[in-house]
Amino acid sequence: MYLWLKAFHIISVITWFAGIFYLPRLFVYHAACEDEISSERFKIMERKLYRLIMTPSMVITLTLGFGMLAMAWQGLSAQSWIWIKIALVGLLIAYHVHCGWIIRAFATNTQYRSERFFRIYNELPVLILIPVILLVVLQPF
DSSP, X not given: OHHHHHHHHHHHHHHHHHXXXXXXXXXXXHHHOOSHHHHHHHHHHHHHIIIIIIHHHHHHHHHHHHHHHHHHHHHHTTOHHHHHHHXXXXXXXXXXXXHHHHHHHHHTTOOOOOHHHHHHHTTXXXXXXXXXXXXXXXXXX
């Protein structure tokens, strides 16, 4: 059963990260657009990606992750790497929620960050993904 949870956890993580990588790219284009038609199109794309793909993927990822933690808690809880991974996942959840705030700001035309800001913002999830993968694969401590 654990391996089934793990397989579907990996699938949902990939789906979640696909959205996490694409949504801020939409923010870059949205911040750069100058016409109302394009802006409205980006609002729809951002909302649908967030609500229909990213958020369900996050919920499934977390549910399966908690399931795996529960099954192996006795062995995992004594290892430092799992606590670091949990903290990094917490940062990723905060990033996800912040993306939702940005969508709402774009939706109400109150978003004033620059295209350059979103180009940098777009790279932040990579700074979480790399150490999470290294921690899970290497389990260094």
